[in-house]
Amino acid sequence: MPGARHRHRRSGPSLRGVAAVAAVPLMVGALTCGWLVLRGGAGPVRCDRTITLGVTTSPSLATALSAAAAAYGSGKPTVSGYCVSVRVDTAGGGQVASYMRGGWTDPTAGPIPDVWVPDSTDWLTLARTTEPANRLLVDTGTVIATSPVVIAMPRPMAEVFGWPRRELSWADLRKLGGDEGYWGSRGRPAWGGFTVGLPDPRVSTAGMTALADAVAAALKTPVERLTEDMFTDGLEAKGALLDLERSSALVAASDTDLLTAVRAADLEDPTATRLTAFPLQESLVYQYNRRVGIGAALPDGRGPELAAFYPRDGTELDEIRYTVLSRASDDPVKAEVARDFLRTLTSGPGRVALLGNGLRPPDGIADSFTARTGLTPRPRMTPERTLDATVLTALQGSFAGVHQRGNTLAVLDTSGSMNEEVPGSAGRSRLSVALDAAKSAIPLFAEDSNLGLWQFSTRLRGDQDWEELVPLGPMGERLGAGTRSQVVMDAVNRIEPRGDTGLYDTALAAFRYMNQHYVPGRPNQVVLLTDGKNSDPGSIALDELVRILRREYSPQRPVQVITIGYGADTDLAALSRISAATGAETYPALDPNTIFEVLVDALTEVPG
Structure with a gap:
């Protein structure tokens, strides 16, 4: 179906006797669609013009298709007075899909191919999500291997x-x-x-x-x-x-x-x-x-x-489809050349080249793939399946989120209001629920991710509303008798609520701290969790805080302040303005029992 991932259930006979097929000389003369296709004649082939079919394929297919192209070229094919050659270029399916979605207008993309042969229909599915791509990919493709x-x-x-x-x-x-x-x-x-x-x-x-x-x-x-x-x-x-x-x-x-x-x-x-x-x-x-x-x-x-x-x-x-782009199918000569090369791929020399590089025929049976080769000739296969582009895109995006190695400062509100009981939590306080969620989130950080931990309320160190509990650094780094991961866990266990909420001064201090400890190539972020609103009368005003954040935020060295509003008393409007000033999101956790899910969302979001 359009925009879907197609899988093929094996069926049909095996591809026995391929070597015998390959021994048949390719001397064919055929009239197809009004264009004379001549391959290999008794004497020299004469033609006044040349034409090249550009084929882009995945790295795992490049050798097989290049061998098939060489076999095709050895027959000195001509089409309507053109001497024909095939050029095989190599590019990953994801990169080609990206170029296709943009209509192949990226100046770094190189010449647009006439034929695309990705190693999975998934890449065709991911490409066919824009109108420019659909104008290029009008062909559903022919399965040449699996x-x-x-x-x-x-x-x-x-x-x-x-x-x-x-x-x-x-x-x-x-x-x-x-x-x-x-x-x-x-x-x-x-x-x-x-x-x-x-x-x-x-x-x-x-x-x-x-x-x-x-x-x-x-x-x-x-x-x-x-x-x-x-x-x-x-x-x-x-x-x-x-x-x-x-x-x-x-x-x-x-x-x-x-x-x-x-x-x-x-x-x-x-x-x-x-x-x-x-x-x-x-x-x-x-x-x-x-x-x-x-x-x-x-x-x-x-x-x-x-x-x-x-x-x-x-x-x-995975079906491997030979897909002719509209630029070739709209040109009668190119279209015939594309059909002619397809005949090579689906006949003796093409099948030998594909099988000799580990590609099964369309029916999925390869009796030569024995245990000696490390494979199984007739493995059990699942029925045909489909995944549409939205699912594939979401999967790739979610992986990008969990795979990123961040430079993160976690800032936890430990003011007195965090001592209030959370409904539906068997008498547990807001802080207790939040700290349990934080402890569960610590394993989300890989050993080579950076994490630091602050707490904030009011006047924790003189007039300062925040306090560093664990300095920023790699989770796997040794700190005393344990790793930073263990030290963070111990620090979380020792936190006790007290004081008011010095939100604005803390947000600015954390933002500036991360600017000073910026790590190129990583998401640099403050993740600030609070259950209330600023209640420090001597702090900076919200409007002034937002102006400073906007002025000091650098798109070339972005530091984002991600805020999590915890419970129904949170000033979400203020948090949204703070986050938006740094190009970040605010995550509301109006039900405190969902705080872990919100933390996971915040920590696995790929910065825009």
Whole structure:
């Protein structure tokens, strides 16, 4: 369906006898749509003009399509007096989708292709969200190959785990990730823990599929029933993303970067970045093991071959579609050239090239993909599924939020009003509920995220309304006998409410503090939580505070003041003005029992 993610259920016969097909010489003369297509003649081909078909494809497909283009060109094809050639360019699906959404007007995009062959229909779905893209992508595409997303594991580890008989699911990946004693308990202490790798889902088909399936498994819902709201408003989906992201020893910028790390890692070397399991397109497992395609371009290393697990809770065949853009389909000559090259891809030499780079035929059956190659020829597949663009976009956005490494100063209101009881909380105070939420939020910060902690009321240190409890720095940094994470937890446990609410002076001081401790390339933010309104008669006025924040805020070095209004007595109008002056949001938590959910939303929001 338009704007949806399509998966293909395997069916039909296997692709046996491909080698025999490839042996048939390509000497074809055909009249199609009024254009004479000649390939390979007995004598030299004469033509007065040349035409080039530009094909843009994903890195995992580039070698196969280049080989097919070379086979096609060896026949010296001509179309209506034009000598024909095919140029294959390589670009990630996410980047091409972005260019398409803008109508390919970005000056850095290079020449617009005639044909786009992404490694998943997800990228076509994400592209077809604007009118300019839909004008370019009028073709629904022809499926030329398929490749499921699998869970890859170094083969020695996989064999100890029980491969190929034992299965591994997306739920297992989330459950086992981070188990530091896993291999030691199985007689292989040198291998360390069960470490997970993840390619960035904003650029990797495998990363995007893995996150969707992991969230679906955590929510106990079919992946096709995931909705945008589950990611934008639901705590469970964000929790599943956080678990997988935080348990990942490596979040790689691309599939290639992940495989580079895998090949470099000696399993017996305790100093190496050894990964136990990671999502990967099956074709890349094949290319890595056979050292073809991307696998041939990787640096040498001591990493062993890989084995593929086909998750029982979701193994889907990604369709690889040959999609002709309108600029080619509107040109009769280009359109015929595009059809002619498609015939090569779906015939002997094209199928040999695709199969030789780990791509299954459209029916999904590849009997040559045996355990010797680390694969399974006929794995169990799930039925066809669809995810629309809003869900894919929300998934990628939520991941960006949980993956960001922030530079954050948490500022907690500890005034006397925080001692009031919260209805429906079994007699607990506002402060008690808020501190429990804060303690639950501390694990949201990765070890390389920066966090500092202040409290505020009035006159905590002389005339100063705020007090530093933990200095700003990396969560994993040692402070005395423990890490900053442990010190923050201990400081939270010691907080007691007293005094009035010195909101305005504290907000300005926190903003200026973070400007002085700005870290480039990270979201620099104050997260300020309060249950009331400014009640310090000697403080700066609200209008003056807002003027100063606007004047000192720098778009080149942005520091945002994110405010959380806690309870029905909060001055949300004032908080909104404070946050807006720094380009940030105010998050109301009118029901104090929802404070943790609001904290998660605030901490995982990607700054605009």
